[in-house]
Amino acid sequence: xxxxxxxxxxxxxxxxxxxxxxxxxxxxxxxxxxxxxxxxxxxxxxxxxxxxxxxxxxxxxxxxxxxxxxxxxxxxxxxxxxxxxxxxxxxxxxxxxxxxxxxxxxxxxxxxxxxxxxxxxxxxxxxxxxxxxxxxxxxxxxxxxxxxxxxxxxxxxxxxxxxxxxxxxxxxxxxxxxxxxxxxxxxxxxxxxxxxxxxxxxxx
Amino acid sequence: xxxxxxxxxxxxxxxxxxxxxxxxxxxxxxxxxxxxxxxxxxxxxxxxxxxxxxxxxxxxxxxxxxxxxxxxxxxxxxxxxxxxxxxxxxxxxxxxxxxxxxxxxxxxxxxxxxxxxxxxxxxxxxxxxxxxxxxxxxxxxxxxxxxxxxxxxxxxxxxxxxxxxxxxxxxxxxxxxxxxxxxxxxxxxxxxxxxxxxxxxxxx
DNA sequence: CTGTAAAATGACCGAACAGTCATTTTATGG
DNA sequence: CCATAAAATGACTGTTCGGTCATTTTACAG
Numbered sequence: 001x002x003x004x005x006x007x008x009x010x011x012x013x014x015x016x017x018x019x020x021x022x023x024x025x026x027x028x029x030x031x032x033x034x035x036x037x038x039x040x041x042x043x044x045x046x047x048x049x050x051x052x053x054x055x056x057x058x059x060x061x062x063x064x065x066x067x068x069x070x071x072x073x074x075x076x077x078x079x080x081x082x083x084x085x086x087x088x089x090x091x092x093x094x095x096x097x098x099x100x101x102x103x104x105x106x107x108x109x110x111x112x113x114x115x116x117x118x119x120x121x122x123x124x125x126x127x128x129x130x131x132x133x134x135x136x137x138x139x140x141x142x143x144x145x146x147x148x149x150x151x152x153x154x155x156x157x158x159x160x161x162x163x164x165x166x167x168x169x170x171x172x173x174x175x176x177x178x179x180x181x182x183x184x185x186x187x188x189x190x191x192x193x194x195x196x197x198x199x200x201x202x203x204x
Numbered sequence: 205x206x207x208x209x210x211x212x213x214x215x216x217x218x219x220x221x222x223x224x225x226x227x228x229x230x231x232x233x234x235x236x237x238x239x240x241x242x243x244x245x246x247x248x249x250x251x252x253x254x255x256x257x258x259x260x261x262x263x264x265x266x267x268x269x270x271x272x273x274x275x276x277x278x279x280x281x282x283x284x285x286x287x288x289x290x291x292x293x294x295x296x297x298x299x300x301x302x303x304x305x306x307x308x309x310x311x312x313x314x315x316x317x318x319x320x321x322x323x324x325x326x327x328x329x330x331x332x333x334x335x336x337x338x339x340x341x342x343x344x345x346x347x348x349x350x351x352x353x354x355x356x357x358x359x360x361x362x363x364x365x366x367x368x369x370x371x372x373x374x375x376x377x378x379x380x381x382x383x384x385x386x387x388x389x390x391x392x393x394x395x396x397x398x399x400x401x402x403x404x405x406x407x408x
Numbered sequence: 409c410t411g412t413a414a415a416a417t418g419a420c421c422g423a424a425c426a427g428t429c430a431t432t433t434t435a436t437g438g
Numbered sequence: 439c440c441a442t443a444a445a446a447t448g449a450c451t452g453t454t455c456g457g458t459c460a461t462t463t464t465a466c467a468g
Contacts, residue, residue, distance in 0.1 A: 009444085032326035034238040037425065048447045050428080059426065111325055118322035120383060121315055122236035135385075154405040158388065161380060161396060162405070168376035172369050179324060181339075182365060192365060200404035201358040201366070213414085241455065252417045254458080263456065 017055050017065075020045055025066045029108035032115060033063055064129070067116055070109040071133060074102055079140070088148035093194045095141070096170055100186050103174045111178070114171060138163045169193060221259050221269075224249055229270045233312035236319060237267055268333070271320055274313040275337060278306055283344070292352035297398045299345070300374055304390050307378045315382065318375060342367045373397060 023045040027036045038059050042049040056062045078098055085094040103110040117134055142163035148154045173189050176182040182189060227249040231240045242263050246253040260266045282302055289298040307314040321338055346367035352358045377393050380386040386393060 035326075038427080039425075049426090050448065051446050053427065054445070057427095115323045115326055119319045120379060122239075122319055152407065155403070155407055157396060157400070157405070158392075161377060161386060161388065161393065162400070164380055164385075165373055165376050165397075165400065168372050168379075169369055172372035173365060175324060175372075176365060176368055181368075184362065184365065188362075189365065192361060193369075196361070196366070196369065196404065198404045198406050199359070200400065200402045200406075201361070202402050202404075203356065203359055242457080243455075253456090254418065255416050257457065258415070261457095 013055070020047075020052060020055055020062065021066050021069065024062050025070070025108040025112060028063060028066060029111035033059075038062075063112075064127070066109070067112055067130070068133065070106065070113065071137075074099075074106075074109075074113075075137060077102065082144065088144070088151075088153040089198060091144060091148075092166070092197060093190075095166070096193050096197075097190055099170050100174065100177075100190055103177070104186065107178070110174060114175060114178075118171065118175075138167060141166060166197060169197065217259070224251075224256060224259055224266065225270050225273065228266050229274070229312040229316060232267060232270060233315040237263075242266075267316075268331070270313070271316055271334070272337065274310065274317065275341075278303075278310075278313075278317075279341060281306065286348065292348070292355075292357040293402060295348060295352075296370070296401060297394075299370070300397050300401075301394055303374050304378070304381075304394055307381070308390065311382070314378060318379060318382075322375065322379075342371060345370060370401060373401065 020041070024036075024041045027041050027044055030036075031040075036059075038052055039049050041062070042052045045052070052062070056065065078095065081094045081098040082091045085091045116130060120131065120134065138160075142159045145154070145159040145162055149156050149159060170193065173182070173193055177186075177189065184192070224245070228240075228245050231245050231248055234240075235244075242256055243253050245266070246256045249256070256266070260269065282299060285298045285302040286295045289295045320334060324335065324338065342364075346363045349358070349363040349366055353360050353363060374397065377386070377397055381390075381393065388396070
């Protein structure tokens with residue numbers, strides 16, 4: 001029973017936690033951390049506030065769970081997508097494509113993610129845990145870029161800032177799409193981004 | 205006296221308003237809108253809370269003033285710098301350079317600016333005024349890019365998303381520098397950015 | 409020096425809200 | 439069907455803080 005060291009209670013409990021998280025993401029996405037209230041989350045989940053506090057110990061804990069759990073999923077999918085692709089050009093293309101698609105499918109999460117990682121100097125990001133997660137993410141892309149530079153697949157530049165830049169370029173496009181400022185199809189935005197990163201703006 | 209339709213009181217009043225704004229920027233930069241308190245701003249300015257409220261009618265008004273006044277300055281300088289440069293390559297270089305330098309010289313403001321424009325879906329940015337300012341900014345760069353495309357100075361791409369992207373690429377580097385994550389000199393970061401936008405990452 | 413208006417003050421008010429806990433409801437297993 | 443424990447509830451508490459305003463201080467004109 002080592003595999004299932006979980007009682008029936010544990011399983012139910014885990015399910016409730018997940019339910020609350022899903023609802024919380026919607027509320028936090030719509031209002032931001034400060035303007036969302038725990039009462040609101042409870043109501044949206046159809047339970048009483050006290051019940052929320054028997055699954056999470058604080059508002060912040062709920063928020064961090066919503067952020068970090070979603071992030072872990074995105075991170076895992078990102079790695080798979082990049083490892084499946086071969087060659088740096090394809091890897092970068094896969095990276096962008098996955099994230100554009102993920103944002104389409106997980107709008108609430110992506111709002112929280114951008115609110116947090118878009119503003120690392122305030123908010124939950126002052127939390128060391130969150131900054132660490134952010135850095136870890138960048139370091140993975142950085143290592144991929146470093147390999148590509150070593151293999152002569154791309155021009156030699158500093159891979160660290162480049163990794164951050166690529167994240168932020170994707171974020172930029174996602175923000176535009178989220179706000180309805182992009183008239184392009186996802187495909188168009190994907191190609192635009194991929195192409196810009198690869199070729200820049202210089203005339204051919 | 206049309207030029208100086210200002211009484212002595214008006215001038216003093218304007219000076220006090222500016223004093224409060226300067227202090228407010230420091231406090232908002234350090235704590236963010238929600239965690240900063242009006243009492244704190246007042247204390248830092250060496251005045252009582254009530255006095256603050258005789259110059260501004262709300263906390264939000266102070267914040268917006270700090271943001272928009274700083275933005276107007278940055279906007280004006282950005283235009284001058286770009287108009288002085290000739291050719292799109294030089295214009296873009298000037299754009300990046302100016303903003304890197306401005307961030308160095310106005311750290312508090314830039315934190316507020318990034319906190320707000322980095323997270324357009326929550327916070328003050330839900331405010332239509334702020335979004336409009338942001339869009340206006342992008343449209344100027346967009347028009348410059350459009351001209352360059354028409355003149356064949358750069359490859360033909362959609363100038364709208366490109367304008368946003370360039371803003372966000374600069375922001376990305378500024379964030380890294382603000383957090384002390386960049387080991388590069390300003391000059392290095394400037395060249396990296398300028399070069400990436402112009403040439404992409406493809407091997408020569 | 410004095411009277412008056414403007415400016416500054418900070419105690420105070422009320423609303424919002426995170427978090428608690430005594431009470432009630434539900435589930436379980438004998 | 440009952441006894442008991444677990445889960446859910448929501449009224450309540452304490453605190454924080456934006457904004458107000460009666461009172462005090464300062465500035466200044468005559």
